[in-house]
Amino acid sequence: MRHGIYPGAPKYPFTPGYDIAGYIEKTGESVKEFKPGERVVALTQFGGYAQYVCVDKNIPIKIPDKMDLDAAVSLVLNYITAFQMIHSTARLKKGNTVLIHSAAGGVGTALLQLGKVMGLKIYGTASVMKHTIVEKYGFAIDYKNEDFVQRIKELEPEGLDAVFDPIGGDNWERSLKTLKKDGQLIGFGGLSMFNRDRLISNHLTVISTKENFIFYRVPVNNHEQLKENYTKLLKLYEEKLIDPIVGKILALEEVRTAHKLLSEGRIIGKIILNCS
Ligand SMILES: NC(=O)c1ccc[n+]([C@@H]2O[C@H](COP(=O)([O-])OP(=O)(O)OC[C@H]3O[C@@H](n4cnc5c(N)ncnc54)[C@H](OP(=O)(O)O)[C@@H]3O)[C@@H](O)[C@H]2O)c1
Known part of the structure; x- marks a missing residue:
């Protein structure tokens, strides 16, 4: 995506960021499914490197109250x-x-x-x-x-x-x-x-x-299937059968370092950017 050859990516300049976890800040007037403060993950495909992300109501998936956000986001795209x-x-x-x-x-x-x-x-x-x-x-x-x-x-x-x-x-x-x-x-x-x-x-x-x-291509628009799979993964996580490996957590400002580490193959597991 960084090299501008990802299928379907917007033209430069655009904000990358495929998978996110966080809190609902605000909802549209007609949205009944979510309330501010609820914790969710989402497969955004683009736009995730940001403090606030606006997504369609079909995209977020609720996560358990006490679930660690780093684990929650690791389960989205990779798992x-x-x-x-x-x-x-x-x-x-x-x-x-x-x-x-x-x-x-x-x-x-x-x-x-x-x-x-x-x-x-x-x-x-x-x-x-x-x-x-x-x-x-x-x-x-x-x-x-x-x-x-x-x-x-x-x-x-x-x-x-x-x-x-x-x-x-x-x-x-x-x-x-x-x-x-x-x-x-x-x-x-x-x-x-x-x-x-x-x-x-x-x-x-x-x-x-x-x-x-x-x-294989992850079916980014099949929200029901993504939710179904994520629910199964949550169960495996709660049963301690899977445990996502987070190689590094960096602030959004350190995104260049994150990409350098990835392109040099120096990370085991996933890198998380903290955008708060
Ligand atoms: N199709 C889909 O829907 C889908 C979904 C998710 C990800 N992906 C793609 O899957 C790929 C892997 O993603 P990831 O997040 O698992 O990657 P990653 O965590 O960045 O892992 C990359 C690792 O691959 C190894 N590697 C071996 N040969 C390499 C080479 N020629 N160039 C670069 N790295 C090489 C390196 O480890 P060693 O030190 O062991 O060599 C490197 O650390 C990416 O291309 C990503 O875009 C596709």
Whole structure:
């Protein structure tokens, strides 16, 4: 989004910020669903880097009174994405084998935790310094120093049921080689291709023709489905089955640092911007 190539993003200048948590300050005259002071989260897609955000009444989701706002906001984009990819896109079952790329990232750590809840056998690629977190949930692969395709061939000779891949480009081609015949590659980002926008769409068009490949996009306008998923995630959180990892909390004024840390891959889990 920062590079101006996010599909559907407004023209510059615009305010980014995909997911937020906070308090209802004021409602429109006809709004009966919310009252000032209530605590909510929302998937805004844009505009979240702000002290006040105006959204349609269908967008906010109420959260429990005592719930920590940092945990609440962490569950929105990353966990809904991970939840839908595991349960709806890949339709995985207990005991299935999966590879999670960028496993120590925001979505990656959500996939690790939800995968463990489901009883999946998990492999995850990450930089060595982030292996401790991956090893809590599965087997860590140092993708920078070893060939993950070869490693999976050794560890799972029959291949995997699914691979979750936000890296894109050649990584998608290589991920396909780790699958069982009926396994699925779920692409959901293009971290390796962000500054070559034409290449992203060209490559996506080419790889989309492969029957084992599906590109997941969070359904930002399906508010009922998002609420339903979030409610299930809240239950898992209350039962202490998931626990979002917050790598850093920074003030809104420090947003440049936040983006620098993200682009240098120095964060495990999610960064939260405090806009109050
Ligand atoms: N499709 C959707 O609906 C959807 C929803 C949510 C997010 N996303 C996308 O999913 C992707 C991951 O999001 P996230 O929040 O989990 O990311 P993140 O927390 O910023 O994690 C990124 C991590 O990926 C690893 N990585 C591996 N290869 C990389 C490369 N070539 N370039 C950059 N990083 C690389 C790095 O960790 P190591 O140190 O381990 O290499 C880096 O720290 C993003 O592209 C995001 O836009 C898509």
